Amino acid sequence: MSAAQTAIETIQREMTIFARRARASAGRMHPELSLVSYTLLGHLEERDGCRATDLAAHYALDKSTVSRQVTALERAGLVERRPDPEDHRVQVLQLTDAGREILAQVTQRRRAAFQERLEDWPEEDLTRFARYLERYNARADADSD
Amino acid sequence: MSAAQTAIETIQREMTIFARRARASAGRMHPELSLVSYTLLGHLEERDGCRATDLAAHYALDKSTVSRQVTALERAGLVERRPDPEDHRVQVLQLTDAGREILAQVTQRRRAAFQERLEDWPEEDLTRFARYLERYNARADADSD
DNA sequence: CGCTCAAGTTGTACTCTGCAACGGGAGCGG
DNA sequence: CCGCTCCCGTTGCAGAGTACAACTTGAGCG
Numbered sequence: 350m351s352a353a354q355t356a357i358e359t360i361q362r363e364m365t366i367f368a369r370r371a372r373a374s375a376g377r378m379h380p381e382l383s384l385v386s387y388t389l390l391g392h393l394e395e396r397d398g399c400r401a402t403d404l405a406a407h408y409a410l411d412k413s414t415v416s417r418q419v420t421a422l423e424r425a426g427l428v429e430r431r432p433d434p435e436d437h438r439v440q441v442l443q444l445t446d447a448g449r450e451i452l453a454q455v456t457q458r459r460r461a462a463f464q465e466r467l468e469d470w471p472e473e474d475l476t477r478f479a480r481y482l483e484r485y486n487a488r489a490d491a492d493s494d
Numbered sequence: 495m496s497a498a499q500t501a502i503e504t505i506q507r508e509m510t511i512f513a514r515r516a517r518a519s520a521g522r523m524h525p526e527l528s529l530v531s532y533t534l535l536g537h538l539e540e541r542d543g544c545r546a547t548d549l550a551a552h553y554a555l556d557k558s559t560v561s562r563q564v565t566a567l568e569r570a571g572l573v574e575r576r577p578d579p580e581d582h583r584v585q586v587l588q589l590t591d592a593g594r595e596i597l598a599q600v601t602q603r604r605r606a607a608f609q610e611r612l613e614d615w616p617e618e619d620l621t622r623f624a625r626y627l628e629r630y631n632a633r634a635d636a637d638s639d
Numbered sequence: 640c641g642c643t644c645a646a647g648t649t650g651t652a653c654t655c656t657g658c659a660a661c662g663g664g665a666g667c668g669g
Numbered sequence: 670c671c672g673c674t675c676c677c678g679t680t681g682c683a684g685a686g687t688a689c690a691a692c693t694t695g696a697g698c699g
Contacts, residue, residue: 356620361608363627367509368516369533370634373554385686388514402646409518411688416647418686438646438695463506466633475501478626481619482508488611489515530655547677556657561679563655583664583677645696656685665676 382455385410386418390427390444390452398443400433427451527600530555531563535572535589535597543588545578572596 371384379387389404396403401419405412419442422428427448433439444452467475495503516529524532534549541548546564550557564587567573572593578584589597612620 351617353617353620356617356624357605357608357612359624360612360620360627361604363624363631364512364516364608365529365533365604366631367627367634368513369529369553370631371509371513372517372529383685384510384514384517388510400646408514412647413649413689414687416649420648421685436646436696440647459506459510460502463502463509466630467502467505470498470629472496472498472501474626475498475505477622478630479501479504479508481623481626482505482512484615485611485623486508486511486515489512528655545677557678558658558680559656561677565679581665581677585678640699642699643697646694647692648694649692650690652688654685654687657683659680659682661678661680663677663679665674667672667674669671669673 379455379458382451386422387452387455389415389418389422390448391456393428393442393444394449394452398431398441400439401442404442422448524600524603527596531567532597532600534560534563534567535593536601538573538587538589539594539597543576543586545584545586549587567593 382390385408388408392404392407393399401415402412404410404419405415408415419428419430423430427445429443429445430440431443433441470478527535530553533553537549537552538544546560547557549555549564550560553560555563564573564575568575572590574588574590575585576588578586615623
């Protein structure tokens with residue numbers, strides 16, 4: 350097997366390990382926010398609000414799933430539904446202050462965990478690793494994986 | 495923010511994207527084998543058989559979860575349970591020929607997908623990316639994430 | 640108006656998961 | 670040998686996450 354082949358095998362294996370671990374640890378690390386909820390809140394912050402359908406499309410989730418997730422987030426007071434004056438079918442989802450705060454907390458905790466794991470990496474390796482990941486995900490995006 | 499900080503932010507973000515995507519796509523890509531089942535079969539192949547408790551400990555799963563997964567894999571004919579002659583509490587799990595075959599098929603399909611995404615990467619980048627991932631996961635392992 | 644489409648909700652079912660309780664065997668001190 | 674404790678695995682139960690299908694409501698258009 351060529352060196353490239355070996356490297357691809359390794360990448361596949363390590364990515365799988367990471368995915369499995371992320372899935373397993375997400376619940377334990379952030380009991381207040383599942384990986385999906387975290388992602389949805391992040392999306393709302395980034396876009397400063399959007400529709401439920403947009404979330405469903407962007408994350409390849411069923412609209413019923415998003416509906417229930419949003420219901421839970423609303424019950425928890427992290428998200429607000431605002432009727433869209435231009436289209437009464439639509440509800441615009443917005444982070445509440447509490448939602449913004451929780452999101453910031455979880456992000457901070459995640460950041461600390463990553464930082465600890467990466468603390469002894471040389472800066473050059475960090476930036477290269479970051480570039481590789483972006484590149485990989487951009488390509489996977491295009492493949493609509 | 496320093497360059498290292500920025501890189502860490504990016505790594506965190508991209509790893510999250512990857513984890514979410516892996517979770518979402520696993521079911522669609524390999525209907526016959528969930529990510530967990532795939533991992534368990536892989537472990538059995540690699541170790542040439544082991545106990546259910548070992549799987550649970552290694553993947554931070556509850557033993558009941560492993561028990562049910564193994565039951566399903568056994569029903570599907572991919573795994574065999576063999577009583578341990580030295581300790582009647584223990585059952586040694588072994589891949590069947592069918593299990594080995596399915597595992598090889600799914601691995602092959604995953605490999606093709608990765609290969610396609612990485613086909614235009616220079617070999618040097620591939621090997622470095624692989625090294626980074628191994629290093630990251632090894633550290634996360636130590637943190638028992 | 641009436642048809643069609645879009646946004647969200649709800650009913651239903653299934654999977655994955657963990658916790659708790661249990662059964663059965665192993666190992667050990669008396 | 671007996672009884673206690675620990676370990677391995679199963680099962681009952683509950684909860685989260687998800688998808689699919691049917692439905693409600695509203696928009697757009699001829």
